[in-house]
Amino acid sequence: MATPQDRQLVEQWRSIQSTYFRTAGAIDRALESRFSIGLTEFEILDLVAESADAACRMKQLGERTPMTQSAMSKVVDRLEKAGLISRHSCEDDRRSLFLELTDAGRALHGEAAVEHRALLKENLA
């Protein structure tokens, strides 16, 4: 029933879980305490910062993250309320929105990214 291969799979899985939780937790706590945003919020900022080219992005961003569409929408709500991001409706397709960092958002992202990368390095070594 519990073959050696099974055990090895389970070990591998626990190791992934452990890395994931340790890393995500460390980043989340650091960003929360220094910048008052969570990991999820940062990840959206990071994606928006990356895709600097114009596009109707709300949708496309969704394809680059494991987040649900509905989760995305709520994260963007929070970021907008925090004044870090703005939604602009798309001329070609008024159902779509594209996102843009505000100046504050860009500044915060810059600093937070340093922290983020540092913690990744520390935890994924």
Add this chain to the structure above:
Amino acid sequence: MATPQDRQLVEQWRSIQSTYFRTAGAIDRALESRFSIGLTEFEILDLVAESADAACRMKQLGERTPMTQSAMSKVVDRLEKAGLISRHSCEDDRRSLFLELTDAGRALHGEAAVEHRALLKENLA
């Protein structure tokens, strides 16, 4: 600012996240639909099934999972309500509890474990 090493770290991180969410999601949906328990519940069942030797385990189980003590307590609540596990108070230290699978719990764990291992194999290849 964005060194190649940074990009590589971020890529590695996204890959871990993706594997984690894909795998956890697949297992969770499968267990939910076939056995009406979630991944979290299964993981506790699995830990209890593993540590068949007697001990005041609630605490010790906590050390083997990234879950919070409070989360553990609530998961065990659900498992107990579902009749899959039972809490027994510990003679030596009446603050502690140890856990035991019920017959139903053992049976369900046996079947669910097969599914669990299969999905790990599929997703962690």
Add this chain to the structure above:
DNA sequence: TCAACTTATATGACACGTCATTGAATGACA
């Protein structure tokens, strides 16, 4: 051009996890 269908985002109800706190039992030591 008007239905019927599809697509993009928002929203509400709900489930689950975390943090902070509580209650109870234990330990340490004057």
Add this chain to the structure above:
DNA sequence: TGTCATTCAATGACGTGTCATATAAGTTGA
């Protein structure tokens, strides 16, 4: 033994994620 600190587990308030659905805009084809 009496006090104070510590440890184990449970609980309530709260935040955030998911699913199902709503709303609005676009598409298709007779």
